[in-house]
Amino acid sequence: MDNFSNAVGSELPRLFPLFDNLHELILMVGTSGEIFYANSEFLHFSQMEWETLKALPLSVILPEWTVAKDEICSRKQNEKVLQFCFNEKQGERQLNLRDCFQWNDTFLLVFSQEGNQQTRGYDPIESWSLLDSMEDMVVFVDLDYRIQAYNKAADMRSQVLFKKPVVTGSLIFDYMIIPEDNKIILQQCKIALSGKNTTLERYYEIPNCEPIWYEYHSSPVMGINGKAAGVLIVCRDVSETRLQKLALNESESVFQNFFNNIQDSALLWHQAADGTIRLKDFNRAVEQMSPVKIKDWVGKSVDAFFKERPDMIERIRSCFLTGESSQEEVFSTLVTSGEPKWLLSETIRISKNYVVNIIKDVSGRKRSEIQIEENQRQLRTLLSNLPGMAYRCANDPDWTMEFVSEGCKELLGYEPEDLINNQKISYGSIIHPDDRMKIWQSIQNAFANQRGFKQAYRIYSAKGEMKWVWEKGQAIYNKNGEVVAVEGYITDISDRVQLEQTADRERHQAAALREAMSELSSELELAQVLRSILVILKKVIEYDSATLYLTENDLIRVAAARGFNDTSRLINRTFPATNPLLRMIQEHGEAIVLEDAQHDPRFERWEGADLVRSWMGVPLVRHGQFIGFLTIDSFSPGTYQADDTLLAQTFADEAAIVIENARLYEKAQQLATEDSLTKVHNRRYFYELAQKELERSRRYQSPLSIIMLDIDHFKKVNDRYGHGVGDQVLIEFVKRVQKELRSSDIFARYGGEEFVILLVESNLEKAFQAAERIREKVNANPFEISGFEPFISISMGVAEMDENTQSLDLLMDCADKAMYEAKQSGRNRVCIWQKPV
Structure with a gap:
């Protein structure tokens, strides 16, 4: 089986x-x-x-x-x-x-x-x-590679990956994750149909999903006639197994990289099943410390390696047995010969069968301690009253302190003995992580050039408070020019840095605000202004999401939004203007800040706002009228302060001016191009658009036609029903005509009850058909207005641009003459301009 x-x-x-x-x-x-x-x-x-x-x-x-x-x-x-x-x-x-x-x-x-x-x-x-309860995906494919049966797991996979179910009779290739799989699966099916089993593994990277490994098994299904009836394809998700393997390989790689880059000497010991402990590996630092070729000792037992140090042998054996780490300073050589050194030996069991022995050379530190022991007393007295902290430390990344003045307690919150020899904490570890390596490299560069150093950087005190400190120091060299210690002075400059940062921030905000004002003022189109406001706002105030609301009667409308998952769903969404926060902003005309919106009952958690923590609402006011407001969001609590509200309000005031100007500009544009009653193009704007189409038609030799139309006996409508009804008839008439036009056609009121239509890409025949269609629709039903039902008809003239009508005026004149002919012929008809013989 x-x-x-x-x-x-x-x-x-x-x-x-x-x-x-x-x-x-x-x-x-x-x-x-x-x-x-x-x-x-x-x-x-x-x-x-x-x-x-x-x-x-x-x-x-x-x-x-x-x-x-x-x-x-x-x-x-x-x-x-x-x-x-x-x-x-x-x-x-x-x-x-x-x-x-x-x-x-x-x-x-x-x-x-x-x-x-x-x-x-x-x-x-x-x-x-019977296969529906399987976790693996199973599909039976016939000789034409069409799916004849499948289990639930296969159908669920199709639903997830392709948003569609498996369909019986469809090709197996319709359900491949990538096109390249079609050829591969075809080959696998052919092999299976030849009577052989095949196994194939594929790796996929799917957007918004974890990487997937699939293992495909293709087996022939033989009919009772002994011939292949099809292929049974079983697809198994082996991602977990592969990820575990990758994670294991990555862990091994990470460990090996970490082990090789440990700055101190490190030995890796392995315990075999029989209890024998042998040297498995070593890092580069061991070769620098050891007086012998350490690689010759790989594979040797711990007893041979530390044959003159039974305490080291016992410490390593104990670590394997108990799993407890140990650290001890020893005065010894690394192996069996060479100059004696002070070493700090740390033994750590990293797994059941492996122990790491880290050996740090602390010889210099020990010699320094002996040398400065007497000076400690004098320095303590001298420096006890100095602000800040005087120190002497080893030249290592930990700033291993050999001496620390009493001022460290006020500066760092630690007792001097806490830092000396890193007994409780190393000074290097309290330096801000972003500054640590930069400071260390700068100091080493100074020492390499026989110079002292001055540095400003950040640290964390014992209470977790971040401080800015200024440090001045120099290296202490031995007679061979080697750095044996570092001496210096560290003082608190947090107040000075805070003042400088505040000044810098204010300068930056002022510059950003000036730039924003200039950028906002350059826009005139209302739609572009609304889109630009939130983009420009981010240059002034940092946010994770933001929304621009404008008032519309008793509602507020989302005019622009940024930073949400689906901003398109929010745009033009309306809300009742009843929210308590909105009323407060409107009544007081001042910005409101919530330190944590999720815990404020006034905050409405509408779609997209579930991540908002810090929230600021800023009113938009123009000429004393509340026209809307801005909401500025941060996904972290306590982000916005008082100075942020001043900056935001200044920006909002300018935004309100720009919005009003854009609205006025939009209104002026409409008045300049639109008929005030019917809302179609006016005569002047029609000439502008029509002239462009005429030039395009000449350039590309495309047909162009025009229709002039006039409402028959419209004066009788005004006389009988009044001009108010007459105006409504014109409005409804325009709506009927517009339903019969294409989006590319240009429709305008020429004057009174006379209208004109320019039909692009339309010859005379198509224009005539369009005119007839419009005439029939207009005359089909009465206009129901204010209890009256007036009927109207229209007379229409059609002309096409040709070699004799190469100007707009000539073309319109021809159409106008045709319209006059329609009126003379009894009205309610369409006439085509015919060139006189």
């Missing part, structure tokens, strides 16, 4: 209960006649218990099976259904072999009884449903 297991996974045993719910008779047998499994329907049919059935040779139950099996294996069986006789005391009964699946030496036989009768009183369940 190896190939069967490869196809359906290790979950087959738990599918047996599903077999028991099928109306088909299922039997799993081996080539030697063993019975591996029979489902409940088969046992019911045989009237035997399982223990009795499995003890019988298959030849007793199905005497014809041996011949049928040989025919199946040799692929000589024809396509007719085999029939088997079942021997029992009550006589012989017929079984129909409906399906036969072979996996190496195992056969899965699916029977139905003669006449396809059911032996139980429940609805049949399709055989394929």
Whole structure:
């Protein structure tokens, strides 16, 4: 059953209960006649218990099976259904072999009884449903590579990746994650159809998803005629296994990189199964410290390596046994020869079988301690009253202090002994992480050039308070020019830095505000102004999201938004102007700041606002009128302070002016181009647009036509119903005409009840058809206005630009003459301009 297991996974045993719910008779047998499994329907049919059935040779139950099996294996069986006789005391009964699946030496036989009768009183369940409980994705593909069956896991995968279900009869290639898979899967199917099993692993990177590894197993499905009936493709998600392997490799790589870059000497010890501890590896620092070739000792036992230091051997053995780390200073050599050194040995068990022994050379520090022991007393007295902290330290990244004055308690919040020899904390560790390496490299560069150093940087006190300090120091050299210590002075400059930062911030804000004002004032188009306000605002005040609201009667409308997941859904959304925060902003005309909006009951958590913590609402006021407000959001609490509100209000005041100017400009533009009553183009703007289309038509030799139309007897409408009704008739008339026009057509009121239409890319025939369509629509129904139902008709003239009408005035004159002809001919008709013969 190896190939069967490869196809359906290790979950087959738990599918047996599903077999028991099928109306088909299922039997799993081996080539030697063993019975591996029979489902409940088969046992019911045989009237035997399982223990009795499995003890019988298959030849007793199905005497014809041996011949049928040989025919199946040799692929000589024809396509007719085999029939088997079942021997029992009550006589012989017929079984129909409906399906036969072979996996190496195992056969899965699916029977139905003669006449396809059911032996139980429940609805049949399709055989394929037994795979629906599998986690692996299973698909059966026919010889045309079309999906004939699939399980739920395959359908769910399609829903997730392609947003569509699997469709029976569709090509398997329609469900490949990337196009390159089509060729690969086709090749796998061809191999499977040749009778071979294939396995393929693919890696995918899908947007907004974790990387996925899929393992595809393709197995041939042989019909009872011995020919391939299709391919069973099982897709298994092996991402977790691959990720674990990658994580393990990455962890090993990280450790190896970390181990090799430890600045101190490090030895890696391995304990074998027999308890022997041997040197596994070492880092580069060991080679610099050791007087012997350390690589020659790899593989040697700890007893040989530390043969003269039984305490080191015991410490390493104890670490393996208990897992407890230890640290101790020893006066010794690293191995068996060389100049004695003071070493700091730290033993750490990193796993059951590995211990790291880190050995730091502290010889210089020890010698310095002896040398300055007497000076400590004098320096303590001298420096106890100085502000700040005087120090002497080793030249290492930890700033390992050998001496610290009493001023460290006020400056750092630590006692002097806390820092000396890093007993409680190293000075290097309290330097701000962003400054630490930069400061260290700068100091080393100064020492390399035999210079002192001056540095300003940030530290964290014992209470977690960040401070700015200024440090001045110099190296202490031995007679060989080697740095043996660093001496210097550190003082608190936080107040000075804060003043400088405040001044810098105010200068930056002022410059940003000036730039923003200039940029805002350069815009005139209202839509562009609304889009630009929040973009420019970010140059003045940092935010995570922001919204611009404008008032519309009793509502507020979202005019612009930034920083939300789907801003397009927010634009033009309206809200009642009843929110308590909005009322406060409107009534007081002042900005409001919430330190944490999520804990303020006044804050409305509408869509997209669930991440907002700090919130600032700023009114937009113009000429004493509240026209809207800005909301400025941060995803961190306590972001905005009083100076931010002043800056935001200044920006909002300028934004209100720009919005008003843009509105006035938009209104002026409308008045200049639009007929005030009907809202279509006015005569002047029509000439401007039509002239451009005329030039384009000449350039590209494209057809261009014009329609002049006039409402028949419109004066009678005004006289009978009044000018108010007449105006409404004109408005409704325009709406009817517009429904029949294309977006590219230019429609304008020429004067009174006379209108003009320019039809681009339209010859005379198309223009005539359009005119007739408009005339019929206008005349089809009365206009229902103020209880009256006046009918109107229109007369229309159509002309097309040709070699005789190369100017707009000539073209319009021709159309006007045609319209006059329509009126003279009885009105309510369309006439085409004809060149006089």
